[in-house]
Each structure stands twice: as structure tokens, then as C-alpha cells.
Amino acid sequence: MARNLTFAPGDVVLPGVINTDGVPSIARPVAVSGADILTVKDLSKVFGPKPERALELMRQGLGRNDIFAETGNMVAVNDVTLSVKAGEIFVIMGLSGSGKSTLVRLLNRLIEPTSGQVILEGRDIAPMSTPELRAVRRQRMAMVFQSFALLPNRTVLDNIAYGLEVAGVKKAARYEVARAALQRVGLGSYEKLLPSELSGGMQQRVGLARALAVNPSVLLMDEAFSALDPLIRFEMQNELLRLQREEQRTIVFISHDIEEAVKIGGRIGIMKDGCLIQVGTPAELIQSPADEYVRDFFRNVGVSRFLRASSLMTRVGRGLILCDAGAPSERYLNQLIDSGAECGYACDESGRFLGCVTAATLHKCGNRPIREAFLRDINSVAMDTDLHQLAAIALNQEHDVPVIDAGGKFAGVVSCRTILKQVMERRAA
Numbered sequence: 001m002a003r004n005l006t007f008a009p010g011d012v013v014l015p016g017v018i019n020t021d022g023v024p025s026i027a028r029p030v031a032v033s034g035a036d037i038l039t040v041k042d043l044s045k046v047f048g049p050k051p052e053r054a055l056e057l058m059r060q061g062l063g064r065n066d067i068f069a070e071t072g073n074m075v076a077v078n079d080v081t082l083s084v085k086a087g088e089i090f091v092i093m094g095l096s097g098s099g100k101s102t103l104v105r106l107l108n109r110l111i112e113p114t115s116g117q118v119i120l121e122g123r124d125i126a127p128m129s130t131p132e133l134r135a136v137r138r139q140r141m142a143m144v145f146q147s148f149a150l151l152p153n154r155t156v157l158d159n160i161a162y163g164l165e166v167a168g169v170k171k172a173a174r175y176e177v178a179r180a181a182l183q184r185v186g187l188g189s190y191e192k193l194l195p196s197e198l199s200g201g202m203q204q205r206v207g208l209a210r211a212l213a214v215n216p217s218v219l220l221m222d223e224a225f226s227a228l229d230p231l232i233r234f235e236m237q238n239e240l241l242r243l244q245r246e247e248q249r250t251i252v253f254i255s256h257d258i259e260e261a262v263k264i265g266g267r268i269g270i271m272k273d274g275c276l277i278q279v280g281t282p283a284e285l286i287q288s289p290a291d292e293y294v295r296d297f298f299r300n301v302g303v304s305r306f307l308r309a310s311s312l313m314t315r316v317g318r319g320l321i322l323c324d325a326g327a328p329s330e331r332y333l334n335q336l337i338d339s340g341a342e343c344g345y346a347c348d349e350s351g352r353f354l355g356c357v358t359a360a361t362l363h364k365c366g367n368r369p370i371r372e373a374f375l376r377d378i379n380s381v382a383m384d385t386d387l388h389q390l391a392a393i394a395l396n397q398e399h400d401v402p403v404i405d406a407g408g409k410f411a412g413v414v415s416c417r418t419i420l421k422q423v424m425e426r427r428a429a
Helices: 051-059 064-071 100-107 130-139 156-166 171-184 200-213 230-247 258-264 282-287 292-297 330-339 359-365 387-394 416-428
Strands: 012-018 024-027 036-047 074-085 089-093 115-120 141-144 218-222 251-255 267-272 275-280 321-324 344-347 353-357 401-404 410-414
Touching: 036 051, 036 100, 051 064, 051 074, 064 074, 074 089, 074 100, 074 275, 089 100, 089 258, 100 218, 100 251, 130 141, 141 200, 156 171, 156 200, 171 200, 200 230, 230 258, 251 258, 267 282, 267 292, 275 282, 275 292, 321 330, 330 344, 330 359, 344 410, 353 401, 387 401, 387 416
Parallel strands: 089 251, 089 267, 141 218, 218 251, 321 344
Antiparallel strands: 012 024, 036 074, 036 115, 267 275, 344 353, 401 410
16 A cells, blocks of 8 residues: 655665565664754743643743742743754753753653744654654654663563564564664673563663664653662763764763763753753853852862863963974064963974973073973873863973863963862862
8 A cells, every 4th residue: 555655854765675564764864963953942841721821921931830820830841942963962951840851752742842843853843743753753763761661571682673673674674783782782692581680780771772773863861870770870871971982873861960961961951940041061061150050060069070171271273372393482582472471382384282482481592493492391181181180280380281182283271370260169169
């Protein structure tokens, strides 16, 4: 029987590859890393009999409690706008009742939004028909829940292959994919066991493998590790980061644990009373919290290891004096004095860092090449050097700390003043 099939822009139907239910297999172009893959616009969810009245009061600026008192409606998500980039782990966090789990269920319409848009790869999910939405959940937006949600009467392999089975993939093909997913999470030899024969951490790995097997554009993880013992939870976080380094998946991760959020999150969105308070990298949230609510999340966390040279440095092009190592020293002497800069930084033609100079060393060097004016005992650091390591270096040298990127090129400088300021703020907190 002929079927009406709906594909997204950019989908490629693989010739000759037909699933058992007659639906062609779809190959999706890989999203460009760093480009927005998921966009949420003015998204709200109101539970109760009068959502329109609650939305009106929200627009007037009333808070969640006032709206509930007047209408009996609970505002779970209040006018949230955000974007998730391809290849990033975006963490949504907040206290219980903040709306984070409701928000993630709005993304794949497990909960119907009251208003707003969820745009995945250029398509708005809200107006989709039930078959279209089902296809999105099967192929584009998989979910890993806090509860493992494994089928107890099926083997590990059958659990992983279940989503592909529902999608109509033939048995041999789905088992091949399931075995590959099982290998990726380190459980290749456990395929014949039942879920009851696995530890909690192993069961959650199976849940993760089941989601990976469908190769989704976006992976949603709702408090996926919170039910695990601390040690197993730590191991699963590391496993997720390992997979992310290898495959660069797009993940929206829900958590109430700030330590977990800053460990795995490229960016973090913090929610309160259904509102998205602030979005930023861990370093941005730590250094520039939007309010006391955000600041309090980090109050009892040892954040020094999350503040890195890349987020603390003054970058090349922002007032730093760059010098040609082969030029005469006198060429840069007046420039350095006039700028008031403490140091100049010498690089070769490819931008690789060679050394630091000061006005005093340039004056002493005279007309000889600038490389003869380099300061001794200047330690440069990598971009990911943390605040604790930076402080140890700053204590043992008089001048600012040069930062080098992965290719050896000069990227910027972390000033001793910045390091001291951050250390003192951490101690005061």
C-alpha cells in the first residue's frame, strides 16, 4: 500500500534501503559543529484549567506564586528562549521544582507546550502530526531517563535494539547496530544478560547505548545519573565525556548537581521558578553571575579547577604588544613605554610564542636582536591550565603568564592581578 512520507529539508533517502515497514532509511547531513541545531523560542508550559489567563499574567510580570493564587494554574516553564549548538553538551540545571525536567520534555513534546516554538534542524516540532513527531523521537531526538526503563524480559542486546525494532529495521541490521553501540559503552560481552543481572551503572550504560543506537541528532538526558551511587555516577560522567570526545554528539543534559554540571557542561542554563535565569560557560557563570541565586550555586563548590587560562586571559589583539624576535630591540622600546604595558611578547612568523621582554630589558639590549632581551624563567601555560596551577606559577615569577594554544601559538596573557583577584574571591566565598 502506498504511504505518504514526510522528510525534513536536507534528508537523503538511501536508494535500495527499505525498512521492514516499507519506510526508506534516512541519512541526515552532519550538523556543522558550533552551529545552532536546536532553538527554543518563548517556550512556556502552564498546568491547569486557565492557561490563557496565566499567560496573560505572565506577560504582565506576575510571578509563579501570584499566578497560582489568582488562577489555580501552575507555571512550570516561563517564556524560555535558548539555543543549543551542534556538538556541545548543554546542561540545564536548577533546584527541584525549577522546571528543568518539564523543559526537557517540552523539547520532544512528551509534554505539550502551552506556547512557543521548539525548532530542531530548521523544523518547528509544535505543529507536527503524530506520525511526524513519532519519527522525530525515533530518529532525531532520543532520550535517556533517570529510571533505566529497560524491558526486564529482554536481553541487553534486545533492549538496545528495541528502538530500531520499533522503527522497522530488519533484525540482522538492528543487531549489528546494537552490538556496535554496546561496544561503545564498554559492555560488549554482556549482550545475552538480562537487566536484572547488571549493576545500576551497567543498566544506565545500556540505556545510553539504546539511545546511541538510533544515532539521534540530539540526545536528551534527564537526570540520567542521579539515581546512581557516587562512584558509579563519577564513572558514568567520565564515560559520557569520553564518548563526547570521540563522537561530538549534541546533548541536552538535565541535572540538579552543580559539580556534575560544571564537569560535563560546555554551557549551562540555570533555571528558577520556571524561568531561565542565565546561560553561560562554567567560567562565565562563576565570574559573572546574574544574581545571588546563580552565585549561591557555586558558593560551596571548589571552582578553582573550572576557571581556566582560556577564560581568564587577555587575548591577542586586545592591547598586547607583539614583537618580531629578529628585529632590533630599540624598535619596540618606545612603543612599550608609550603603551604602559608591562611586557611585550615575541613570536615567530607562524605566531609561535618565543619569549617576553620589558622596557628595561630592551633598553639594556640596545640595538641587538630582540631575542637577546628575553626575560628568563618565564613560564607559559596551556589554554586549559586551571586557576590553582596559575596561582602556583604566578607566585614564582614577577610578570604575567603567557598562554599558548594547542598549536604552540601565542594566544594571550593571564595577568597576575587577575589571578590574585580570582583567588581572593574564591577564599571570600
